[in-house]
Amino acid sequence: MxxxxxxxxxxxxxxxxxxxxxxxxxxxxxxxxxxxxxxxxxxxxxxxxxxxxxxxxxxxxxxxxxxxxxxxxxxxxxxxxxxxxxxxxxxxxxxxxxxxxxxxxxxxxxxxxxxxxxxxxxxxxTIGKMLGDLRALDAAKGCMENGESGMRNGGMENGEFGIRDAQCGVRNLDGGGCIPSCAGERENGKGKQA
The missing domain is CATH 1.10.10.10 (Winged helix-like DNA-binding domain superfamily/Winged helix DNA-binding domain)
Known part of the structure; x- marks a missing residue:
């Protein structure tokens, strides 16, 4: 079944x-x-x-x-x-x-x-609820390695979510707001790791 x-x-x-x-x-x-x-x-x-x-x-x-x-x-x-x-x-x-x-x-x-x-x-x-769930997981995880979309293979590649941003660190799925990557906190708002 x-x-x-x-x-x-x-x-x-x-x-x-x-x-x-x-x-x-x-x-x-x-x-x-x-x-x-x-x-x-x-x-x-x-x-x-x-x-x-x-x-x-x-x-x-x-x-x-x-x-x-x-x-x-x-x-x-x-x-x-x-x-x-x-x-x-x-x-x-x-x-x-x-x-x-x-x-x-x-x-x-x-x-x-x-x-x-x-x-x-x-x-x-709803699709909207699941997008919200992905964003919440992204924020909770604080890191990802999935390239542009952050949703490769249904958003679950290596169990990580988000969008890698060279200047910022990790950006939320909707493209707005920078969150720290899992390597450490942002420094001076430029995504540099501590």
Whole structure:
């Protein structure tokens, strides 16, 4: 049983990547490279997200893909249902027809209860909330080594988050505000380590 398919995982990672860039156009190739997603696979995912109004694209040298809605309004459950439908933990016969043991099936009752709980929890999580969680982890960790995006491979490469800045040390995911790197405190506001 898979709760999340690769399509859903890649879609969420792409939306997080785009959401961190606050409406900037980013090439699909850049997203694919940064997130370790096969390019052609990502293009199909972005096309589907575009049909649903979650992202938009434009062609040209200043083109690419951008997030279209406020990340706080994009629920993980919405993305999940686009790519795989509602989460169902069991393919028990009661879904297709009336089961002869339906009234006495304790397992059915528990499965339905767990499915409802899982769907409710996914309904509470938004792309915006996850971006906030990444920023909080970034600030708590105080360091990262992930290059430009700080979100390579879903933001979890080496368990670190943030954006390395040669002048500053480590910058928050939204590009604003310098935080000390893990080597020490900033000195004179220039990111020099103590």
């Amino acid at each position: 898979k709760v999340l398919t690769k399509n859903t995982d890649y879609a969420i990672r792409a939306l997080l990547f785009l959401g961190a860039r606050k409406g900037e156009y980013v090439s699909a190739r850049h997203i694919a490279d940064e997130q370790g997603i096969p390019y052609q696979f990502l293009r199909r995912i972005l096309r589907e997200l575009g049909k649903r109004g979650l992202v938009s694209s434009r062609e040209g040298t200043q083109g690419g893909v951008k997030i279209e809605r406020d990340p706080e309004t994009i629920g993980v459950k919405e993305v999940l249902e686009i790519f795989q439908g509602r989460i169902e933990l069991s393919e028990c016969m009661f879904r297709k027809q009336i089961c002869s043991n339906r009234a006495n099936c304790v397992l059915r009752h528990e499965i339905v209860r767990i499915e409802q709980m899982v769907n409710r929890e996914f309904g509470r999580i």
